[in-house]
Amino acid sequence: MISAAAPLFATDVYRRRLERAAAIGRDAGLDALLVTPGPDLRYLVGSRAESFERLTCLVVPTDGKPASVVVPTLELASLKGSAIADLGLPVHEWVDGVDPHTLVTDMLPAGARVAVTDAMPALHLVPLAERLRSVPVLATAVIRELRMIKDDAEIDALRRAGAAIDRVHARMPELLVAGRTEAEVADAISAAIVEEGHTGAEFVIVGSGPNGADPHHEVSDRVIETGDIVVIDIGGPVEPGYNSDSTRTYSMGEPDARIAEQYAVLEDAQRAAVAAVRPGATAESIDAAAREPIAAAGLGEAFVHRTGHGIGLSVHEEPYIVAGNRTVLEPGMAFSVEPGIYLRGAWGARIEDIVVVTEDGCEPLNTRPHGLTVL
The missing domain is CATH 3.40.350.10 (Creatinase/prolidase N-terminal domain)
Structure with a gap:
């Protein structure tokens, strides 16, 4: 029984x-x-x-x-x-x-x-x-x-997950500190993920300096230094099992002018992709909207992955926001919008929000600032 x-x-x-x-x-x-x-x-x-x-x-x-x-x-x-x-x-x-x-x-x-x-x-x-x-x-x-089509209860769970991971990003001034190793920062972030309402930390990426140019770098014993650009990509499930996933990029001290200029291109790309999300658009059109500003700035080859992935009970699920995917977006679809630029051997950056398609556009579930946050 x-x-x-x-x-x-x-x-x-x-x-x-x-x-x-x-x-x-x-x-x-x-x-x-x-x-x-x-x-x-x-x-x-x-x-x-x-x-x-x-x-x-x-x-x-x-x-x-x-x-x-x-x-x-x-x-x-x-x-x-x-x-x-x-x-x-x-x-x-x-x-x-x-x-x-x-x-x-x-x-x-x-x-x-x-x-x-x-x-x-x-x-x-x-x-x-x-x-x-x-x-x-x-x-x-x-x-x-x-x-692929989330109901109201699922969307509510994803909202709670998004708010919970936003609270973790808000704590980066206390968690991401020069002089700590990536692994030490990741341990502190993992604890914060649970403290802020998740049942666990599904993944924690801390990519500092040249490690940020590897989109799927996790952590290492590299000591984070003043002047580093650091990619923080984190997420985990909240009850009843729906996941968060959000990336922000941080600067340990004021970035130089060239980095700030290139990062601004990434902000434009992420903004353009989110603005393109609406019912009737295709998954591949959102990917194209993210790539256009980056390519126009001569950084097209530095954007090495798809623009996004669906999210729910799995961190990665349908629909995938990638060239060639002609899936037509419908209200209730939830996915990431996460363009990135990666300059091998130097630094990398990514901005990621989860969005839900609405009747006339989309609802971003992450609300932390998108700029290059200086710590």
Whole structure:
């Protein structure tokens, strides 16, 4: 028996998500969706179960029959706090010695065409494919259509996450101090992330001086010096699991004129990209809006990554704001806008806000100043 502890959102939210997932899957010619632990399972039923060698799987038929859950008795407690009990979903327990993959496929019609979540380990995908005698397709196209459009409760969670990470950036004068190593600063920031309302620090990037020219530099034992430009990219989840992600760039003392001039170009690029966000625009058009000012200033080759990524239960999810992505923006989509310039061996800078598409534009969820903050 699964505890009926309060799920992350109201039960009807999860019921609608399951119904919608089944409908989209049916329209795609699928017989069922198979969802193992990960963000998709959390999205559909609120379960925080983790993936182990024993199979836990949500089976979502597309023919109108109720979804059901296959779970090892040993890990039944992992479903507590989800919406599974309130939804009344059948739960099929299994113990060691039982073949759980056959338990799943026996629920499906002969020759079933199924889709699996992209978080499914090969440890389970391969046995399921063997029993189905076919290779499942990815459920990404089905699930992303749901997860890309945030509802009001999700947007509220993202707002709270954005405000929480803004409070951490506001504390940089006490956290980012010359004479400390990047690792020491990162430890202080990680503690502040939790103090300001996150359940943990998902990532902390402290890129000082030449390390700032590496967009995915994390931390090192380099001592931060007066005169350094420092990239601080931080984020983490707030309950019920929705993430923050915000980058600001700091100057340890007054920057020289050339750096200030180039940083101003980055500010223009980030401002232009946010201004371009509206329903009907494409993801790639936002990327183009960010690149135009940077390229015009002769810094195009210094902008080495996409302009943004979707955010929610995952830090990186659809829609990706990148050239070639013709996804049309709709109200409720949430993503980062984060152009950067990176001058190898010298310094780097990035400005990142999370925005939510509204009916007539967008709502930025981060409100800290975008300028090169002097500490």
